[in-house]
Amino acid sequence: MSHTIIDCYTDEPAGLGVPPYLGTYPRYIAGYLNKDVNYLTIDDIRLWKRHNGQIKVTKISQKTDITTYNLTINFKDVKKILEDTDTLIVVLGVHVPGKYLSAVPGTLNEIIPMIQELNCKKILTGPAVFGTQLYGGKFYEKADLSVFDKVDYSMFNFLYKDVKEYSIKGASIIKQIPDYRMIEIETGHGCDIGKCSFCTEPIKNRVEFREKEDVLNEVIEFYRLGARFFRLGKQTCFYTLPYAVELLKEINSHCPEIKVLHIDNVNPVKVVMDGKNDFEITKAIVKYCSSGNIAAFGVESFDIEVVKANTLNTSPSVAYGAVKILNKFGAERGEDGMPKFLPGINIIFGLRNETKKTQEENMKWLKRIYDEGFMLRRINIRQVAIFEGTSLFNEGKDKFLRKNKKMYWKWRNEIRQKIDWPMLQRIVPNGTILTNCYAEIYDGKTTFCRQFGTYPLIVGVKGRIELKKFYDIEVTGHMLRSVTGKVVKEVEVQVV
Ligand code: SF4
Known part of the structure; x- marks a missing residue:
């Protein structure tokens, strides 16, 4: 067979x-x-x-x-x-x-x-x-x-007791992939507090975490096979993981040559709650993960009416508080040229009760974050996709999407011009050296490169440099969501 x-x-x-x-x-x-x-x-x-x-x-x-x-x-x-x-x-x-x-x-x-x-x-x-x-x-x-x-x-949807074995045995498919890969590692599924109207996660999974040893052993197996880029990204909130600090410590001690260790989704509420334990999770992420790391906050909307109507998990003031905390601990520049650990924000258009005021509220809070000197590594903006079984599918559907669709380009552009662009200049000023950028594609006479990581910054380099090689690149200019740069040197990075 x-x-x-x-x-x-x-x-x-x-x-x-x-x-x-x-x-x-x-x-x-x-x-x-x-x-x-x-x-x-x-x-x-x-x-x-x-x-x-x-x-x-x-x-x-x-x-x-x-x-x-x-x-x-x-x-x-x-x-x-x-x-x-x-x-x-x-x-x-x-x-x-x-x-x-x-x-x-x-x-x-x-x-x-x-x-x-x-x-x-x-x-x-x-x-x-x-x-x-x-x-x-x-x-x-x-x-x-x-x-x-x-x-x-x-x-x-394998049971985690079986994933323990399958994840180790299946790691070998990496041998059939000739290029570098960032290995997405699962730590848990389900969502413990969210009932967000658009989200399929609570329908797909009840809340459950993998055993720490199982996650660690999978990372060690990939490491043994030569992988060096990892994201502990398959979970709804990294801070919710009961063993987050120990896992990071142990990955570090077992896999000392890891090049990239990042996370993904974080619920801002949990960042604020981490304060009760002297921010031990935030501090551990800064200490044990590699720099350029981002906690993606699923804020979705800063409009409290939309937050309520869609039972979103975060109020604007909690999101703002979490942004401040990560900036306090993670803003320092790390070894790859990026700040060590910053928040990212996800915004969704088309949710229930969205009005023009929604955009005003989004801008108000984002501007406040910028004006007070904080950094947001990236703002993801998307229009909602509607799936059967979600509360949005059952009530509201695409009513607000259709009503406001003509505004989305303008709204998005306003965030890009007024927030993203100046923010990017703050995060990576001209002269910053971004190390180990991987040349991925050509577009005409430009080569687009990125570091391996969670939401890495795209760097456009004039001319065609050899693809699938690593370069240290100096930032020379800023587009809305990417930067331009010039190659300082080609570098050897030994990974599968
Ligand atoms: S969007 Fe995030 S917080 Fe909301 S239900 Fe889904 S996983 Fe939970």
């Missing part, structure tokens, strides 16, 4: 699996199957279907083709692998649509025609079992799933 996983990439509120991230699903499934598994990406399938398996050289006038950029070592043998496959498992699902620098996740409507002729058992799993949508401001993607023999919920 031959098994093949096709990774169409996944993006959820808690958990990223879009390259350069390697998500948890294909790894756990490989471990569950407990045999040699072929790992393919949607990019492999596209290259085979559209370009007959031939990689095209990017002409000087072109952008790197990011639809076929993330190939596995199997890309030349896709046809044979698929012909020999008995069971095909498609991992797919985007719940928080974003823009990706060097990847395009596969959609149902893309993958279905590509696999329908194959003579094998076909299974769909991943967040798509709850629906998927690559673009914000829409309902979930409609597709005829009859091509699949099974839509498998269990492979999407």
